[in-house]
Every structure is written in structure tokens, then in C-alpha cells.
Amino acid sequence: MMIGNLGGQLSVASKIAFDRGAKVTHFDTVEQALSALRAGRGADLIMAEYRLDLESLVIALDMERISVPVVACGVEADARGAAQAIKAGAREFIPLPPDPDMIAAVLEAVADDDRPMIASDEAMMRVVQLADQIAASEASVLITGESGVGKEVMARYVHKKSRRSTAPFISVNCAAIPENLLESELFGHEKGAFTGAVARRIGKFEEADGGTLLLDEISEMDARLQAKLLRAIQEREIDRVGGNKPIKVNIRILATSNRDLAQAVRDGIFREDLLYRLNVVNLRIPPLRDRIKDALTMAEYFVEKYSLANGFQKKILSDDAKVRISSHTWPGNVRELENAMHRAVLLSPDNVIGPDAIRQPDGLAPVAASTAALSATGNPVVDAATQSAQSVSQSMVGRTVADVEQGLILETLDHCLGNRTHAANILGISIRTLRNKLKAYSEAGIDVPAPGEIREAG
CATH class of the missing domain: 3.40.50.300 (P-loop containing nucleotide triphosphate hydrolases)
Known part of the structure; x- marks a missing residue:
């Protein structure tokens, strides 16, 4: 919802928002906008010209128990005007003429209705x-x-x-x-x-x-x-x-x-x-750590999305970057993955994103593989398995994700002497997920160690 008349600039902002998939309504006055909200014409966001009586708008929304954030905007507004708008209760201030990326960022902050359903796992x-x-x-x-x-x-x-x-x-x-x-x-x-x-x-x-x-x-x-x-x-x-x-x-x-x-x-x-x-x-909905195929598919989707949003040529993930993505546990799930891919697009120096560009929010530390993220447990069997799993990760390039995953699981299980619980903890997956994968391996004729055993060399 947009309020005010800015000589066409608010209309430009409306068109940008509309082109980005938002539903936009426009009103000239605060009272017109309030009447629409009272009538059930809901809004996820109000963008209002900063010279309007924003304080009265915010007070009215609060008193009438209408929960919707207000963002102020204006043409050639000085710092004082922007500060007064924030003081009046606006969440943010956006200068006009509008920047398409800034409008997109505001829309993304209040809406999440353009995400495709990605399910390959x-x-x-x-x-x-x-x-x-x-x-x-x-x-x-x-x-x-x-x-x-x-x-x-x-x-x-x-x-x-x-x-x-x-x-x-x-x-x-x-x-x-x-x-x-x-x-x-x-x-x-x-x-x-x-x-x-x-x-x-x-x-x-x-x-x-x-x-x-x-x-x-x-x-x-x-x-x-x-x-x-x-x-x-x-x-x-x-x-x-x-x-x-x-x-x-x-x-x-x-x-x-x-x-x-x-x-x-x-x-x-x-x-x-x-x-x-x-x-x-x-x-x-399973956590992302239990659907690695989806993590990779989503990562590629987000890389393409943020390459376009930031005006870059479409970037791609290297094989090493895909290994890093598939081996991280993603405790923040899709939200964490999306942010990491956005950073990777910004931090990669060329069109191929390597593992070093997949970093933590501070932009410095890389996201850790699940095995590398674990500290010593004090259990010699578990710690030995962790070290072994880390060494295995060094030789992953050139192999399929499914092959890497299978090898990592079975090697970790070997060094845990078949202990499913220890192996699941090291791998950063649930015991149920581990058992399902081991069952699939057995049905495919692959030797899976029983508790207390390791696979025969061969």
C-alpha cells in the first residue's frame, strides 16, 4: 500500500513493486488508506510520503489494532526529514527516485510468496x-x-x-x-x-x-x-x-x-x-540436513536469483562448492542457505563460485563441513572417526554427491565400529535418516557393517 502524491515518483515505485510481483494499492491521503484497512483490504507494508502526518498514521494503526509496518519515502529529503520520519514511527526511510534493488529488498523483507516448491530429495x-x-x-x-x-x-x-x-x-x-x-x-x-x-x-x-x-x-x-x-x-x-x-x-x-x-x-x-x-x-517438512539433494538444487536457484538481482552474469557453483554445501548441516535451514548463497554471489571474484566464497555472516569464516565443525568429544573411537571423515573429504572432487555421501557414511560407520548413534552424530544427521540410508545400501548389495563390526577389506 502506498500513500501520497510525489509527482509521479511514487507511481514509479509502485510500478517497480508491481513488476517484482507485489500487489499495490495507492491512496492520496492517510484517511483513505485507513478506511481501506478497516474494510479488510489488508496490506503487508505501507509506503508513505514522509511529509504526511506519519505520527498520526502510526498512532491510528496502534490504537485501532492494525498491525502493518510503515516505511517513509521522499524526494530530495534531507537527513533531518528522514530522522523525523523514523522518530514518528516509520521502520525505514527510502529516498526517491526509487532504486529497484532497494524496493526489492523491502518487498523481500515483508513477503515470501514467490518461492518455488523445490523438492528433488x-x-x-x-x-x-x-x-x-x-x-x-x-x-x-x-x-x-x-x-x-x-x-x-x-x-x-x-x-x-x-x-x-x-x-x-x-x-x-x-x-x-x-x-x-x-x-x-x-x-x-x-x-x-x-x-x-x-x-x-x-x-x-x-x-x-x-x-x-x-x-x-x-x-x-x-x-x-x-x-x-x-x-x-x-x-x-x-x-x-x-x-x-x-x-x-x-x-x-x-x-x-x-x-x-x-x-x-x-x-x-x-x-x-x-x-x-x-x-x-x-x-x-524435514530439515535441510536430511535432504541434501534439495540443498544443492536450492543453492543453484538462489545463486541464479541473486546473480540477476545484483546485475551480474549468471554465476555457477564449482564442484568443490557443491561438496561444501552438501557437507554443511545448515542449522538455519533454507533461510541460512539462501543468505549464504547471496553472500557467495557477492564475494566470488568471478563467475564460478568456489567453496571459499561460502562464508559465515561476518564474511570471513567459511561455513564448516559437519565433520570439521565438531570439537573433540573425549571418546577415542568418535574422535578417530571424525579425523578420518575429514581426511576423506579431501578426495571428493570428481565424484557424484551420492557417491561422496555413501563413502562418507560407510567410512564413518567403519571407524565407529558400526555404532549408528555415534556415526549419526558425527555426520550431523538423524539416526532415522542414517538407518534409512543404510537399509537402501544393503538392498543394493553393499556391505554395511553391523554394530561392533567393520567392513571386510576388498
Whole structure:
């Protein structure tokens, strides 16, 4: 959403944002924009001319419990004007005429709806296949997984595959919105419902009517709101804050969580009946360390994306860089991988990205292979296996990723005398993933050591 009239410069910014895939609405005044927000025309971001009364805008948003960030912009604004805009409550200041890369960066900070579903690894393909099976249904879906694995990307994928794909997809981050704002954000409110409620406000449930509502990080929702949400799901109707008349809604609910909700139920912080309502189908997205093929495919996608975004000729990953990517555990998952590939594009001196360009956020230390990242454990068997695995990594170039992975797993298992738990810890993968891989190797006729054994030389 853009507010103001800057002699065409805001229109230029609107066109850049539109070309980057954003949906843009434009209003001349703050009051017009507020009226649209109250009517349920939601926004992920407000870009407003800095000479407008931004302080009144921010205060109105706060008093009316409308959660949306404000970014100030202006032509030939001096440092004082920019500082005053920030003081008034704007998150950032953008000079105009607009820089396309800066507009793109702002859009990327508030939206994540242009990510393709990348699934080439068997572990992820099983999840996508399940999503395909249930997408056309009306079932509520709980999408779980570690932070950064791509839960919202999966939610958007389910929506696009559903019969509601042409209707709205509305996302609410339950962890990012304070409790006193979240109720109005979800259910809306009536005029006079509380101090500052100067007009009726349509909430996300009504905004999503006919489409899909994503409740992102639902584990962070307050217990009182959980009860109201449960009723909304059961009855397919909501009550605005301060309202006395229920409103029918036709939506499909998707929810995400990076926490174990079953444990949250046992801890008394999440309603068991709500969990049952949400968890009709569970799509559990594996961490990136358990889907190495996807890590490589995503890395190539991000390299191409950020080569284009930064005006470079398309760069490519060297074989050594691919080995580095496949051997890192990526504790931050896709989010960490994306940032690392963006840095690699910027830091590589030519069009071929080597392993030295894949660095930590400080731009100095390289990301570590999972084996190299481990310190001494005090266990001579485990430490010997770690050293051996490190030496194996030196001779990886020229081999396929699958071959490197198989060799690394079996060599590590040898030096752990077949101990699956120790080997999994060294490799940075789950014991379940290790057992599945070893089963596949055995079925292919490959000698896999049993606990307490090593493979026969040959």
C-alpha cells in the first residue's frame, strides 16, 4: 500500500513493486488508506510520503489494532526529514527516485510468496506427494518443522493446488503480533469496542472468506485466543471484538509450528481439542540436513536469483562448492542457505563460485563441513572417526554427491565400529535418516557393517 502524491515518483515505485510481483494499492491521503484497512483490504507494508502526518498514521494503526509496518519515502529529503520520519514511527526511510534493488529488498523483507516448491530429495518428495493428495480437500492442515525449513512455502503450495486457489490466501504471523493486537487482527472489531476503535475493522478471517487462512507459528497464540479460534473453526463463524452478532465465514485453515504441539499440550500451554481440529493432516517438512539433494538444487536457484538481482552474469557453483554445501548441516535451514548463497554471489571474484566464497555472516569464516565443525568429544573411537571423515573429504572432487555421501557414511560407520548413534552424530544427521540410508545400501548389495563390526577389506 502506498500513500501520497510525489509527482509521479511514487507511481514509479509502485510500478517497480508491481513488476517484482507485489500487489499495490495507492491512496492520496492517510484517511483513505485507513478506511481501506478497516474494510479488510489488508496490506503487508505501507509506503508513505514522509511529509504526511506519519505520527498520526502510526498512532491510528496502534490504537485501532492494525498491525502493518510503515516505511517513509521522499524526494530530495534531507537527513533531518528522514530522522523525523523514523522518530514518528516509520521502520525505514527510502529516498526517491526509487532504486529497484532497494524496493526489492523491502518487498523481500515483508513477503515470501514467490518461492518455488523445490523438492528433488526423496524425503521431501514424500511430503509434497502427501500435500498433492490432500490439497483439494477442505481438511485443516498442520505444517511442522524446524525454523527456516519453508513451512509458509508449503502452505502457499497447498493453497495453489486447492479448489480455493483463485480466492485470497491470507497469512497471519501469530508470533510477531502482540496479544492485544492479534484478536482484532484475526476477528476484527466494531466501532467503540475499545478506546481508539473509531470505526469498524474487518479482520483476517473475513478478509480470507472463500479462501485460505494461514496461522503462522500458532504455538505462540495465547490460551484465551485459542478458545475463540477453536469455536471459529468448529462453527465456521466469528465474533468481532465488541460485536453481538456472529458472522459466517467460509475458509480453510492452515497452521504452522516449529514447536512440538503435543508436548505443548502436555505442558498445558496449548489446547488439545484445538490441536485435534488443526492436525487433520500433518505435513512435516524435514530439515535441510536430511535432504541434501534439495540443498544443492536450492543453492543453484538462489545463486541464479541473486546473480540477476545484483546485475551480474549468471554465476555457477564449482564442484568443490557443491561438496561444501552438501557437507554443511545448515542449522538455519533454507533461510541460512539462501543468505549464504547471496553472500557467495557477492564475494566470488568471478563467475564460478568456489567453496571459499561460502562464508559465515561476518564474511570471513567459511561455513564448516559437519565433520570439521565438531570439537573433540573425549571418546577415542568418535574422535578417530571424525579425523578420518575429514581426511576423506579431501578426495571428493570428481565424484557424484551420492557417491561422496555413501563413502562418507560407510567410512564413518567403519571407524565407529558400526555404532549408528555415534556415526549419526558425527555426520550431523538423524539416526532415522542414517538407518534409512543404510537399509537402501544393503538392498543394493553393499556391505554395511553391523554394530561392533567393520567392513571386510576388498
